[in-house]
Amino acid sequence: MGGYAVFIWASYGLAAVTLGGLAALTLWQRRRARRTWAAVNPRRESAP
Amino acid sequence: MHRFANPARFQRIARRILPFFAGATVLFIGFGLYYALLGSPADYQQGETVRIMYVHVPAAWMSLFVYASMALSSAVALIWRHPLADLATRAAALPGAAFTALCLATGSLWGQPMWGTWWVWDARLTSVLVLLFLYLGYIALVDAFDDPERGAKAGSILALVGAVNLPIIKFSVDWWNTLHQPASVLKLGGPSIDGTMLRPLLLMALGFTCFFVTLLLLRLETALLDRKIRAVEERVS
Amino acid sequence: MSLTSRAKTAKRRRLWAVFAGLSGLGVAAALILTAFSDNLVFFHSPSDIIAGKVAPERRFRLGGLVEAGSVQRQSDGTTMLFRITDTAHSVTVTFKGVLPDLFREGQGVVTEGMLNRQGLFIAREVLAKHDENYMPKEVAEALKASGQWKSGQGNPGTSPAPK
Numbered sequence: 001m002g003g004y005a006v007f008i009w010a011s012y013g014l015a016a017v018t019l020g021g022l023a024a025l026t027l028w029q030r031r032r033a034r035r036t037w038a039a040v041n042p043r044r045e046s047a048p
Numbered sequence: 049m050h051r052f053a054n055p056a057r058f059q060r061i062a063r064r065i066l067p068f069f070a071g072a073t074v075l076f077i078g079f080g081l082y083y084a085l086l087g088s089p090a091d092y093q094q095g096e097t098v099r100i101m102y103v104h105v106p107a108a109w110m111s112l113f114v115y116a117s118m119a120l121s122s123a124v125a126l127i128w129r130h131p132l133a134d135l136a137t138r139a140a141a142l143p144g145a146a147f148t149a150l151c152l153a154t155g156s157l158w159g160q161p162m163w164g165t166w167w168v169w170d171a172r173l174t175s176v177l178v179l180l181f182l183y184l185g186y187i188a189l190v191d192a193f194d195d196p197e198r199g200a201k202a203g204s205i206l207a208l209v210g211a212v213n214l215p216i217i218k219f220s221v222d223w224w225n226t227l228h229q230p231a232s233v234l235k236l237g238g239p240s241i242d243g244t245m246l247r248p249l250l251l252m253a254l255g256f257t258c259f260f261v262t263l264l265l266l267r268l269e270t271a272l273l274d275r276k277i278r279a280v281e282e283r284v285s
Numbered sequence: 286m287s288l289t290s291r292a293k294t295a296k297r298r299r300l301w302a303v304f305a306g307l308s309g310l311g312v313a314a315a316l317i318l319t320a321f322s323d324n325l326v327f328f329h330s331p332s333d334i335i336a337g338k339v340a341p342e343r344r345f346r347l348g349g350l351v352e353a354g355s356v357q358r359q360s361d362g363t364t365m366l367f368r369i370t371d372t373a374h375s376v377t378v379t380f381k382g383v384l385p386d387l388f389r390e391g392q393g394v395v396t397e398g399m400l401n402r403q404g405l406f407i408a409r410e411v412l413a414k415h416d417e418n419y420m421p422k423e424v425a426e427a428l429k430a431s432g433q434w435k436s437g438q439g440n441p442g443t444s445p446a447p448k
Contacts, residue, residue: 033273053350089421164385185309
């Protein structure tokens, strides 16, 4: 890969961190919203 | 239009298609990564560094596609007052900003070894930086309002105004002298990229698109829940 | 008491909102305008210089192809002398420093510097430009062997890329 392997790996690493972080944040936000909904509205099932 | 506006109906549909898009994301990115890193040749000029393209270009396409979607749903929200459109615009903003940042960062990592510089102020690079500021400006603006409806309205106007930037980004490399090279895939006369390199590029682009749809469905579901929670809290207080 | 303070924070938030929106647009507009003023044309071609479009003793960017057979290393070992051509005209460039890897004869480059009174371009920075064609080495060689190779296509200074 010449002397540039570090640039290639950095790109793929950055992509993994960015997209992985985005997925984790989205799932965490959904989980928090579901819990709050279950708390404020205990009469129904947790899912709306 | 309002036929799809019913949140319960939307959620039924979303639940059904979510696993499909999540699976397609894993499949496309999995095969895409194989061809990007192992199953494709080095470039005749750039050598192995060309592999950065398989991340950089899909991220760049997504940054444009997501913004175009946001502009469209902003228009729908402003004109037809579709109740899901505001939420969709908002749900797409953070993923869009992330794709744009990824595009700029990987572009920098590609520019340093190939051009000899991390950054230049040419028309293409500058207009993509403006796109990142538009995403961040939209998020800041919408979050700054107490009343979500007014925030969404202001955000929709910003998203629509900013859409002027999209054709500037796309055609900057044709209209002006830039350090950035012209388009390789979406151009008249067909792509000037070898089939062995086009395959990982398209697989990754499809993977990124499915990833975005998956995120959007999840974020919309969250937004609908948040809206219900707010409604309950307002009734209580 | 709580009502007035609440109204106050609401007002502050609205102010913040207007400020955020305006500054976002302001930054965007300023960046676009900076780009428009002198960077939209990121570089000039040798023909621009011959036509007198560029004032001497002023810094600007010169772009084009490195003329085949023109690259010489000066006796001090670090100064390079080469000619940049747009196939119609060419300009001699001198540069002291490290050249990017993609720099080679026939390759597109963008250099930054200024013309001296003798018409020699003294470059302070040399960037390599690559074209929009991507292919494996074997394909490039096969194209060259079969005579289908278009040299310098899509490179700066030459006519716009074939559409």
